[in-house]
Amino acid sequence: MTIKTPILGLLPEELAEKIGPPKYRADQIFEWLHGKLAASFAEMTNLPKDFRDTLEQTYLITTLNPVSAEKANDGSIKWLFETPRKDAVEAVLIPTESRRTLCISTQVGCKFGCTFCASGQAGFERNLGADEIISEVLSAERLNPFERISHIVIMGMGEPFDNADNLLRALKTLNHPSGRGIGKRRITISTVGIPKKILWFAEQNLPFELSVSLHSAVDSVRTSIMPVNKAFPTKELFEACWKYTEKTNRVITFEYILIGGVNTDETNASALISALKGRKAKVNLIPYNPIDEYPQKRPALETIRGFEQKLIRAGIPATVRFSKGSSVNGACGQLRLRHIEKKQ
Numbered sequence: 001m002t003i004k005t006p007i008l009g010l011l012p013e014e015l016a017e018k019i020g021p022p023k024y025r026a027d028q029i030f031e032w033l034h035g036k037l038a039a040s041f042a043e044m045t046n047l048p049k050d051f052r053d054t055l056e057q058t059y060l061i062t063t064l065n066p067v068s069a070e071k072a073n074d075g076s077i078k079w080l081f082e083t084p085r086k087d088a089v090e091a092v093l094i095p096t097e098s099r100r101t102l103c104i105s106t107q108v109g110c111k112f113g114c115t116f117c118a119s120g121q122a123g124f125e126r127n128l129g130a131d132e133i134i135s136e137v138l139s140a141e142r143l144n145p146f147e148r149i150s151h152i153v154i155m156g157m158g159e160p161f162d163n164a165d166n167l168l169r170a171l172k173t174l175n176h177p178s179g180r181g182i183g184k185r186r187i188t189i190s191t192v193g194i195p196k197k198i199l200w201f202a203e204q205n206l207p208f209e210l211s212v213s214l215h216s217a218v219d220s221v222r223t224s225i226m227p228v229n230k231a232f233p234t235k236e237l238f239e240a241c242w243k244y245t246e247k248t249n250r251v252i253t254f255e256y257i258l259i260g261g262v263n264t265d266e267t268n269a270s271a272l273i274s275a276l277k278g279r280k281a282k283v284n285l286i287p288y289n290p291i292d293e294y295p296q297k298r299p300a301l302e303t304i305r306g307f308e309q310k311l312i313r314a315g316i317p318a319t320v321r322f323s324k325g326s327s328v329n330g331a332c333g334q335l336r337l338r339h340i341e342k343k344q
């Protein structure tokens, strides 16, 4: 059996090189795939029939099958998509008045084992291909065809920089004006914080937004919830972050899940303030959404607002983000974990 080439991850110029002249054919195909969301070559009715048949025999249009879709009271929708290789990835649509943000995954599972995250608890299986990452967006668009996705956050299952080549290929394709045309500034890459990858990203000169999962600036606390901190302690992480901001002149968003009794006290607030004061940094404070595997508590509202105010008073922009979708296992990896448990 011939193995077909996944076509979704090819940019128009690469497609043109593969299929040969005339060049407008590649542009037509790219527009069908990414602009008109075609899921089959048969839909590409302005291409000659024999050419469509050749494409069908040579290329694969990766589609993801929605195994489940759960809608939360706040309007967010969480999908569990089955890939052509029959494993499962999650994507969450988060609508607000002005945005339709899709949170997507880059890996099946994750190697990093953060204690508060269901993706880390189920272990790592594999990297997603660029075609599969793109297909998360196209599949979500097909399922909700009336309003286009305006923003993407790479904050689902997996560590994006651990699958950097496929991720950047996917993002360049999604950003392409003949396709979805999602603006670079509307795309946020969220990393667990590997210093050498942050330095590498600074060199790429790509104006995607960068966010770093911090969750504590105290090494002992961060190590207890994020094993990656053992290998790359906060000193090394912050050094890389400030080199990134110097090189790119861009602000880094630090994600900070507020976990009751773990990282909300005065010591943690002071460490965070001294690390970020005077830097190109802002903080998203996310009250913890408990999972069975890490039964810690969400802090009281008073503690959440108190922590936020300490940062603001120190001149650090901080916003509390009440995570959407928590009523549908909205936190990263939970839906897949339940799916795996059901299959066992």
Ligand code: SF4
Residues within 6 Å of the ligand: 110, 111, 112, 113, 114, 117, 118, 119, 120, 121, 156, 157, 158, 159, 192, 213, 332
């Ligand atoms: S928070 Fe991110 S890096 Fe940590 S285990 Fe979950 S998916 Fe992996």
